[in-house]
Amino acid sequence: MQKNSEFIDKLRTSGLRPTRQRLKICELLFNRDKTFHFTINDLARNISEKLNEKISLATIYNTVHAFKKKGYLKEITINSDKSYFDTNITNHHHFYDEDTNQLIDCNNNEIGKVKIKNNITGKKINSVEVLVRVASDIQNQN
Amino acid sequence: MQKNSEFIDKLRTSGLRPTRQRLKICELLFNRDKTFHFTINDLARNISEKLNEKISLATIYNTVHAFKKKGYLKEITINSDKSYFDTNITNHHHFYDEDTNQLIDCNNNEIGKVKIKNNITGKKINSVEVLVRVASDIQNQN
DNA sequence: GTCTAATTTATAATGGTTCTAAACTAATGT
DNA sequence: ACATTAGTTTAGAACCATTATAAATTAGAC
Ligand SMILES: [Mn+2]
Ligand SMILES: [Mn+2]
Ligand SMILES: [Zn+2]
Ligand SMILES: [Zn+2]
Numbered sequence: 001m002q003k004n005s006e007f008i009d010k011l012r013t014s015g016l017r018p019t020r021q022r023l024k025i026c027e028l029l030f031n032r033d034k035t036f037h038f039t040i041n042d043l044a045r046n047i048s049e050k051l052n053e054k055i056s057l058a059t060i061y062n063t064v065h066a067f068k069k070k071g072y073l074k075e076i077t078i079n080s081d082k083s084y085f086d087t088n089i090t091n092h093h094h095f096y097d098e099d100t101n102q103l104i105d106c107n108n109n110e111i112g113k114v115k116i117k118n119n120i121t122g123k124k125i126n127s128v129e130v131l132v133r134v135a136s137d138i139q140n141q142n
Numbered sequence: 143m144q145k146n147s148e149f150i151d152k153l154r155t156s157g158l159r160p161t162r163q164r165l166k167i168c169e170l171l172f173n174r175d176k177t178f179h180f181t182i183n184d185l186a187r188n189i190s191e192k193l194n195e196k197i198s199l200a201t202i203y204n205t206v207h208a209f210k211k212k213g214y215l216k217e218i219t220i221n222s223d224k225s226y227f228d229t230n231i232t233n234h235h236h237f238y239d240e241d242t243n244q245l246i247d248c249n250n251n252e253i254g255k256v257k258i259k260n261n262i263t264g265k266k267i268n269s270v271e272v273l274v275r276v277a278s279d280i281q282n283q284n
Numbered sequence: 285g286t287c288t289a290a291t292t293t294a295t296a297a298t299g300g301t302t303c304t305a306a307a308c309t310a311a312t313g314t
Numbered sequence: 315a316c317a318t319t320a321g322t323t324t325a326g327a328a329c330c331a332t333t334a335t336a337a338a339t340t341a342g343a344c
Contacts, residue, residue, distance in 0.1 A: 017310055017321060040300085056324045061301070079217070080225035081300090081332090095262055104262065112257035114272055120237055120246065123276035130256055130272050134265035159290065159341055182331085198293045203332070222301090223331090 002030055014070045021055045025063050029073075035088035037076065037103045040064060043085075076103060078131070093130035106130070144172055156212045163197045167205050171215075177230035179218065179245045182206060185227075218245060220273070235272035248272070 002010075007026040011018040028046055029038075038046075040060060047055050064085060067073045074086040078096055084103050093106040114128050144152075149168040153160040170188055171180075180188075182202060189197050206227060209215045216228040220238055226245050235248040256270050 019310075019322065021323070058302085058325080059323055062322080075221070077219045077221050079219050080222065083222035095265075097262070097265065098268065107260075110258065110260045112259065114256055115254035116252065116274060117254065118249075118252045119274075120239070120276055122279055123237075123239065124279045126240065126275040126277055128272065128274050130270065132258060132261075132270050133268040134262055135268050137264055137266045161291065161341075163292070196293095200294080200333085201292055204291080 002026075010072075016066060016070070020053075021059050022063055022066075024051055024053070024055065025060070025067075029067075029087055032087075035086065035105070037084045037086050039082070039084055076129075078103065091127070093132070095132045095134055098133055098135040106132070144168075152214075156214075158208060158212070162195075163201050164205055164208075166193055166195070166197065167202070167209075171209075171229055174229075177228065177247070179226045179228050181224070181226055218271075218273075220245065233269070235274070237274045237276055240275055240277040248274070 004023060004027075007023055007030070008018040011022060011026070016022065024047070025043070028043070028050065043064065044057060044060050047060065064073065068075055068085065071089060072087075074089050076084045076086050076094060078084065082101070086103075088105060092108070093111045095104040095106060096102070097104065111130055111132075114130060116125065116128065119125055146165060146169075149165055149172070150160040153164060153168070158164065166189070167185070170185070170192070185206065186199060186202050189202065206215065210217055210227065213231060214229075216231050218226045218228050218236060220226065224243070228245075230247060234250070235253045237246040237248060238244070239246065253272055253274075256272060258267065258270065261267060
């Protein structure tokens with residue numbers, strides 16, 4: 001629910017030039033009611049479907065990584081061959097539905113606070129992430 | 143701390159033929175005091191260093207995946223470009239040291255039990271994994 | 285030993301990601 | 315407005331971890 005001029009400011013204050021391509025990607029990613037998860041592939045498909053202007057794949061990679069670096073996106077890794085980006089940049093945990101390959105945010109009340117009793121000496125905790133893998137109750141015999 | 147005949151039994155009862163290659167890999171992975179984490183690359187290097195017999199890379203992949211499927215290994219995904227295998231197949235959590243790229247097991251007393259208050263309806267929880275990313279306390283200004 | 289299906293192997297193919305270097309463009313200054 | 319420069323985009327090549335292929339080998343059964 002942001003508008004173009006806000007994205008321009010946001011990019012400028014991040015030291016990123018508000019190019020046509022970046023603004024388009026901002027609209028697709030952040031001009032929404034709800035946060036969501038996407039793969040680079042999802043985004044590329046989205047762009048070629050919804051936009052009548054082409055954005056090169058290299059630019060899509062560049063932009064997503066730039067946005068991640070600036071903290072506008074988080075990366076969630078499920079397995080080696082599935083990496084999602086998350087427009088929800090708050091600390092939160094995930095359910096991963098192994099039947100549908102869907103990544104679902106946990107509400108704060110769904111998973112209790114993780115208590116870390118002993119951290120590694122001399123190290124700072126950067127993040128604590130819980131991934132709950134779920135699958136259909138019945139046919140669970142692959 | 144197992145011996146060859148035990149590996150043969152283990153493989154046979156899993157429906158895997160105890161081939162020379164699989165037994166060598168069993169020795170490298172399971173004939174130890176402590177469990178550990180490794181990448182395919184680590185294992186391949188280990189094999190070519192410690193063994194005077196070559197095992198093809200395809201076989202290494204095949205074997206690791208077969209062992210994972212049978213539940214003798216777990217896969218831990220850190221980011222899209224780093225996947226570790228774990229000979230500790232019990233439920234446990236991890237610290238990941240972003241300075242040294244080391245994956246470290248949490249003892250059960252280091253992280254409290256994760257409380258999942260609401261699961262997704264009709265789904266069964268397959269695993270609950272916590273990953274705590276840590277880094278040096280000081281120079282944390284990339 | 286013979287037979288058969290499982291396994292190993294070298295090598296090719298795949299595919300997602302990164303690199304390259306040339307073309308383009310946003311920003312700044314005059 | 316124009317010139318200059320650094321940042322950005324782009325197509326395509328390169329990269330590289332993983333998977334597929336298909337032929338050779340081997341384990342287990344008879
Ligand atoms: Mn990345
Ligand atoms: Mn895998
Ligand atoms: Zn999320
Ligand atoms: Zn572990």
